[in-house]
Amino acid sequence: MSAKPQAKLRKRTAETRRARRGAEEENRASPRAGFTLVELLLAVGLFSILIVALLRLVDTSLTIWGRTDESRELSEMGGAVMDMLAADVHALEGGKRGDLLADWRLFDLDQDGISGAPVQRLRLVRLFGAAELQRLDVGAPFETFERGLAQVGWAVLPGTGDTPDERAIGTLVRGERLLGDADTLSFFDPSFFGPSGKPVPGSLYEITGGVLWFNAWFASQTSILHEGWKLGDGLVHCAASWDAWNRARPDTERSIFNSPPGGMPQAKDVPLLPRRVRLELELERPRDLRFRTRLATAANVEDSTLLVRDGRRLPAAGGMI
Numbered sequence: 001m002s003a004k005p006q007a008k009l010r011k012r013t014a015e016t017r018r019a020r021r022g023a024e025e026e027n028r029a030s031p032r033a034g035f036t037l038v039e040l041l042l043a044v045g046l047f048s049i050l051i052v053a054l055l056r057l058v059d060t061s062l063t064i065w066g067r068t069d070e071s072r073e074l075s076e077m078g079g080a081v082m083d084m085l086a087a088d089v090h091a092l093e094g095g096k097r098g099d100l101l102a103d104w105r106l107f108d109l110d111q112d113g114i115s116g117a118p119v120q121r122l123r124l125v126r127l128f129g130a131a132e133l134q135r136l137d138v139g140a141p142f143e144t145f146e147r148g149l150a151q152v153g154w155a156v157l158p159g160t161g162d163t164p165d166e167r168a169i170g171t172l173v174r175g176e177r178l179l180g181d182a183d184t185l186s187f188f189d190p191s192f193f194g195p196s197g198k199p200v201p202g203s204l205y206e207i208t209g210g211v212l213w214f215n216a217w218f219a220s221q222t223s224i225l226h227e228g229w230k231l232g233d234g235l236v237h238c239a240a241s242w243d244a245w246n247r248a249r250p251d252t253e254r255s256i257f258n259s260p261p262g263g264m265p266q267a268k269d270v271p272l273l274p275r276r277v278r279l280e281l282e283l284e285r286p287r288d289l290r291f292r293t294r295l296a297t298a299a300n301v302e303d304s305t306l307l308v309r310d311g312r313r314l315p316a317a318g319g320m321i
Contacts, residue, residue, distance in 0.1 A: 070285055077208050078283050081172065084207070085216075085279050088152050091126040097149055097179065098271045099125045101188060102216055102242040103250035104257040105197045107158050109167045118255050119170065119197070120215045120240070122154040123187045125179065133178075149179040153187040153204055156214045165292055169284060170211040175204035213282040218242045218274035220261045229278055235263045238278075244271035 035043070092100060101123045106115035128148045156170040177184050185192055185200055193199055219225055222235040229238050239261035241250040246267045250258035264272065293313040299306055308314065 074210075074283055074285055078281055081208055081281060082279060084174070085154070085281075088124060088126055088154075089277050089279070091128075092273055093125045093127055093149055094270060094273055096269055096271075097125060098244065098273070099123070099151075099188060100242055100244040100271060100273060101249055102218065102240075104241065104255040105193070106255055107197060109158055110164050111167075117158070117168070118257055119156045119158070120257070121156075121193065122216055124152050125149055126152055128178070151177045151179060151187045153177075153192075153199065154214075155193075155199060155204060156211050157198060164294070168212070169209070170214075171209045172207045172211045172214060172281075173199070173204035174207050175199070177203070208283065210283045210285070211281070212284045213280065215240065215280050217278040217280075218261065219276040219278075220264065221275055222263055223261075223275065225276065233259055233262045237262060242274060244273060246272060 092098060102120060104118045104120050107117045107119055108115045109117045126149070128150045130148075132150075133148060153175045155173055157173055159167045159169045159171070161167050161169075175187070177187055184203070187203070192203070217229050217231070217238050217240055219229070219238050220235075223238050224236040225238075230236075231238055231240055239259065240257040241260065243249050243260065244267065246260075246264055248260070250260070252258045252260075293308045293310040296307040296309045
């Protein structure tokens with residue numbers, strides 16, 4: 001090998017070594033880019049705070065959505081029940097086969113041996129159309145059942161829970177019976193509601209639960225309503241009970257709500273129907289039970305204040321009870 005190629009090889013080798021030494025010195029002079037331990041801990045802490053805030057936001061959103069959905073379902077159920085009640089009242093039969101009976105029954109919800117919780121029952125005769133008879137799957141001719149007249153019964157049955165609060169939340173039931181059906185007991189029969197206050201088994205079916213209050217008020221021909229619905233025994237007052245044939249069927253000794261309207265005339269050939277009917281229905285959401293408290297002592301008529309067991313469960317001043 002000649003001297004000239006050897007000189008070129010040594011020159012390239014020397015240049016390569018110098019380049020490597022320069023790169024190593026540069027690496028030693030400037031440290032590698034990255035996070036320190038403090039920076040890493042700070043980043044993890046900020047990320048954790050963001051995750052917690054996001055989870056709380058999602059939880060709050062789901063809670064609000066659940067409450068809104070529950071309120072919507074409760075409102076829809078209440079509206080559907082009121083529509084059924086209004087349809088029954090609007091279709092009242094005014095002829096000689098018609099009838100309307102609204103009375104009250106007392107139940108012992110506290111199981112202290114005293115029946116003191118009033119519950120209303122509503123029974124009426126209304127006209128059923130051909131479509132409603134078809135829904136009931138009536139096999140007999142239309143004329144067989146008193147021109148399509150039917151009895152309708154409404155009642156609230158107390159709950160069956162272990163605590164007074166659970167028993168105070170009732171179940172609204174409704175039933176239908178075609179007039180002239182000899183196989184079933186009339187809703188107006190005195191024995192239809194037994195000694196326990198419950199109807200004949202299989203006659204009334206559940207419409208909705210969670211019922212806190214249900215009642216119907218009745219305005220007679222002399223009731224004055226422009227100042228509101230006011231209960232009383234005067235001619236201008238409304239009544240919480242009604243007997244279309246004025247036969248004293250509501251038991252006035254059982255409940256004061258069974259008092260008849262003032263100035264009711266005797267019925268002759270047709271039933272006496274109210275001029276107007278006011279329906280009230282109050283439903284409770286299951287979660288509301290957590291915020292309910294009870295009276296610590298029995299309340300008297302002359303009391304101006306009420307003592308409760310847990311005042312923290314009461315709403316703030318100005319709120320609704």
